[in-house]
Amino acid sequence: MGDSLHDGVFKTLIKLNNTQFKSVSLELEDILKKHGFHQSTDENLRILTRECATELLIDHFQDDAISAVTDIILHIEKKQPVASLEEHDKGKKLYKEALQKRFAVAELYNPCLEDQTQYLENGFVDLVICFSEWEKEEFESFLRTKGSPHEEIIANNSRQGSNIRSLFDVDKNGKRPKSIVLEGIAGIGKTYTARHILLQWASGELYQCSFNYVFYIKCSTITSSQANGCLSDLLFDSLDETLQSVKEDFLEEPEKILFILDDFHEFSIPDDTSLSESVAPQITLNKVISRQSLPEASLLIMTKPGMQDRLNSVDRLGTILGFSKQGREKYFANFFKTSERAEAVLKFIASDEDFCTLCFIPLVCLLVCKSLNFENNVIRCLQNTTQILASFFINISKNLTDNAQSQRLSILAYEGVKAKKVLFKEDDVKKHSVDATVVKFLNLVKLKDEDTAKTYYSFPHLIIQEMFAAAFCVGDKGGSGIVLLEEFINAKNEHYFFRCNMFEMALHNPSGFERMNKIPDQNYLLSTIRFIFGISNPAILEKLKLNPSPQMKKKLQEISKGAFSQRSDCKLQPFFWKCLHELHEDKFVQNVMYNVDSLSGSDVDCTALTYILLHSTKINRLCLKQYNLGYQELKVLQPGMEKISRTLKSLWIISSTFNKDGLKVFLSIVKNLRIEDIVLWENHLTDDFVEDLASALSTNISLRIVDLQLNDLSEGCVPALISMMNNCWTLERLCLSSNRLGDSGVKLLCEAMMNPPCKLKVVWLDNNNLTDSCIKDIVRTLNANSHLSVSLGQNSFTDYCTPSFVHLIKNGQLFGWENNNFTEEVVKILQDTRREKITTQKGHTT
Incomplete structure (x- = not known):
């Protein structure tokens, strides 16, 4: 009962603003005097807090305390006009409207970025805020990982973290924070979040009960200001003059004021000696930050990491991780x-x-x-x-390239990449004279390491560190970049040589395996090398004010040409597609691709591949593996395919995924090609696709090979195959292995091949659920076409077919028969027949 009575009285009083509470205090003083209380009580009433007033009301009115305070408030409302309160509310409303008008548009990072205007509230997205202390290993993973693993780390912190609505909620001890710091890297959305909070309060959506006034202060602006002024001038600067009433009464309840301090890391706190000599904005703001002025007010401070030591106290420290x-x-x-x-x-x-x-x-x-x-x-x-x-x-730092600090930072990044290091100790930073308080891309972080908090420095992410490292490599006249490129390509070539000679090495030089395992893995350099290419673009060099040596461009061309040579590992090709796309220098790329006639790669950005195709002149073979070929990807790829349509002879697409719209684009591409070979393995293609493919190839007068193995084809595709054979009279080889044609499908195919002109020379029908039922059709067709041979392995033929298989092997028309349902005796017969045939052929050759 006591707790609920206390809470009821206190909640009633806390709803009152300072003016209203002062009136209640005076009314309470009159009531207590009438009951004969002493002057000492009067003195207490003049400095009364809401908590003390609650205790007094309960002491003197006991269970009727709530009724008493309600009566007092009603009595005051009858005695006093409400005009002053209405005027106060009107002023606050005008202030909120002024905020909404001023801060509706998101702030530009850099006026050089054209058309950056965005209405903040139309596009605001909550950022992930983490309030837990980072373990060293966890933070290293956050810096190193890319793609899905990186998304998962942010997702885990999102589930454990907080949002802006709960920033000022009481903690587990029942204490409400008064000073909150949100730190984050450059560009992570600190200003974006600060202004959103301000607008949400101004529009009545956030902190309405907690704060009567919310003020946004841009510390970088205050630091550069030379004006003098009091606190109200600082807070209401540039707002409408009609807000004079607010300027006069906003300090009535300092505990209900929130100051949002943005760019705190750019605020320079003046020396104490100057405090009495000036009333500049820096001095005024410093008093608020140091709690010399308005200690009851709340602070929300947005800053780059590592700045909390500049504050007297911090109740909550959060890290803005960015978008989930x-x-x-x-x-x-x-x-x-x-x-x-x-x-x-x-x-x-x-x-x-x-x-x-x-x-x-x-x-x-x-x-x-x-x-x-x-x-x-x-x-x-x-x-x-x-x-x-x-x-x-x-955009983050206009003067980045003019600052000697950025050059030192690039060296630090390069040495970190070489050492596979993303966290730097203070000695590393001092070694290169990097001033972390000035450089925007190096952050100070405190991490738990073996139960103690240690200070480290880091780039926002490894990718940004790699970009700085690449900038150093390009601009270094000492040749560090060239050495890095040589180390990378030599290790890759050496590893490829061992892979190619593994069998011979196993027989004659087993110790070679030990040497192969000692070849350093250079994959950690992939992004850095890619950025070396990108930064070497003339326009980027000019923007970053870098002047590379001529030898760097020569080395880039040398290793690029080497990557496309027949002696190199074709697995490196897709990486160099990306590198050349990053470089984006047309003449350079044309020179590299001049004599390249074959491209092969897997799971690569179609934009990079298209760029390569557009700058090639002799591509006759293209092999794509493990691609997701939807409408978007194929439309991007289409201009490149059109460019090589006159030279392309062989198209391989393996283990890729088409969607319905993507197939339409693919078929339109194929229709304009004059290819000789089309190989479409393991792409989940259906009968309908074969019908459309036959139509697309119907005018092709060069087609020799169609390979559709490992798809989902049934007898339903046979009419389309027959159409293809009839229209494409140059077709010689048809591979249909590992599908579901069945006996009925093969019988239809055999019937079509009985009718001239059948130009097919080889047909693969392995693993198609074939049985003895179709063997007569196959034999009859092959007897009618002596130039035709077939492969029938991995089906369900039995000993019943032995005479037919022996006959076909002797005629040289069956080259695949293994893994059927033959007995061991029949297998031996077929093997002997094969050997006899081979011996006979050798004799004829001799």
């Missing part, structure tokens, strides 16, 4: 207005792991959005990863 995967999806949906386009963008950027990973940073997301263009619902990327990161750096 869902947040990124919502941001794209807001930007492009539809979820369908957002989904297409996410799918598009997922093909580039570095590109995709860095989209946890809101500014990078914005730059990505600005770099994409929709043409007939197809995404065209106007910039590559290096160009977007260069824009990111320039």
Whole structure:
């Protein structure tokens, strides 16, 4: 009963503003005097707090305390006009309206970024805020990982973290925080979040009971200001003059004021000696920060990591981690207005792991959005990863390249990449004279390491560190970049040599395996080398004010040509597609690709491949493996395929995925090719596709090989195959292994091949659920076409077919028969027949 009575009285009093509470105190003083209380009580009433008033009311009115305070308030309302309260409310309303008008548009990072205007509340997406202390290993993983693992780390922190609505909630001890610091890397959305909180309060959506006034202060602006003024001048600067009433009464309840201090890391706190000599804004703000002024007010401080030591006390420390995967999806949906386009963008950027990973940073997301263009619902990327990161750096810090600190930072990044290090100790930073308080891309972090908190420095992410390292490699006249490139390519070539000679090595030089295992794994350099290419683009060099040596460009051309030579590992090709796309220097790429006639790669960005195809002149073989070939990907690839349509002879697509719309685009591409070989293995193709493929190839007068093994074809595709054979009279080889044609499908095919003109020379029918039922049709067809041979392995033929198989082997028309349902005796007969045939052929040759 006592607790509920106390809470009831206190809640009633806490709802009153300072003016109202003062009136209640005076009324309470009159009531207590009438009951004969002493003057000492009067003195207490003049400095009364709400807590003390609650105790007094309960002491003197006991169980009737709530009724008593309610009566007092009603009595005051009858005595006093409400005009002053209405005037106060009107002033606050005007202030909120002024905030909404002033801060509706998101702040530009850099005026050089054209068309960056965004209405903040139309596109705001909650950022993940983590309040738990990082373990060293966990934070290292956050810095190193890319793609899905990185998204999962953010997702875990999102589930354990907080949001802006609960920032000022009481903690587990029942204490409400008064000083909160939210730290985050450059571009992560600190200003974005601070202004959103301000607008949410101004629109009545956030902190309405907690704060009567919320003030936004840009510390970087205050630091550069030379004006003098009091606190109210500082807070209401540039707002409407009609807010004079607010300026006079906003301090009545200091405990209900929230100061949002943005860019705190750029605020320079003056020396104590100057405090009495000036009333400059820096001095005024410093008094609030140091709690010399308005200690009852709440502070929300947005800053880069490592600045909390500059504050007297911090109740809560949070880290803004950026967008979760869902947040990124919502941001794209807001930007492009539809979820369908957002989904297409996410799918598009997922093909580039570095590109995709860095989209946890809101500014990078914005730059990505600005770099994409929709043409007939197809995404065209106007910039590559290096160009977007260069824009990111320039937007964050205009004078980055003019600052000697950035050059020192690049050396630190390079040495970290070489040592596979993402966390730096203070000695590392001092070694290169890097001032972490000045450089925007190096952050101070405190991490738990063996139960103690230790201080480290880090880049926002390994990808950004790799970009700085690449900048050092390109600009270093000492040849560090050239050495790095040589180490990378030599290790790759040496490893490829061992792989190619593994069998011989196992027989004659087993110790070679030990040597092969000692070859350093250079994959950790992939992103750095890719950025070396990207930064070497003349436009990027100019933006970053780098002047590389001529030897660097020669080395890039040398290793690029080597990657496409027949002696090199073809697995390296897709990586160099990306490198040349990052470089984006047409004449350079044309020179590299001049004599290249074959391309092979798996799971690569179609944009990079298209760029390579557009700058090639002799490509006659293209092999793509493990691609997701939807409408978007194939529309991007189409211009490149059109460019090589006159030279391409052999097209291989293996273990890839088509969707319905993508198949239509693919078939339109094939229709305009004059290929000789088309190989489509393991792509889940159906009978309907074969019908469309036959139509697309119907005018091809060069086609020799069609290979459709490992798909989902049944007898339903046979009419289309027959049409293809009739129209493409140059067709010689047809592979249908590992499908579901069955006996009925093969009988239809045999019937068609009985009718001239059948030009087929080889047909593969392995693993097609064939039985003895179709053997007579096969034999009759082969007898009628002496130039035709067939493979029938991995089916269900039995000993019944022995005479037929022996006959075909002797005629040289059956070259595959293994793994059927033959007895051991029949297997031996067929093996002996094969050997006899081989011996006879050798004799004829001799």
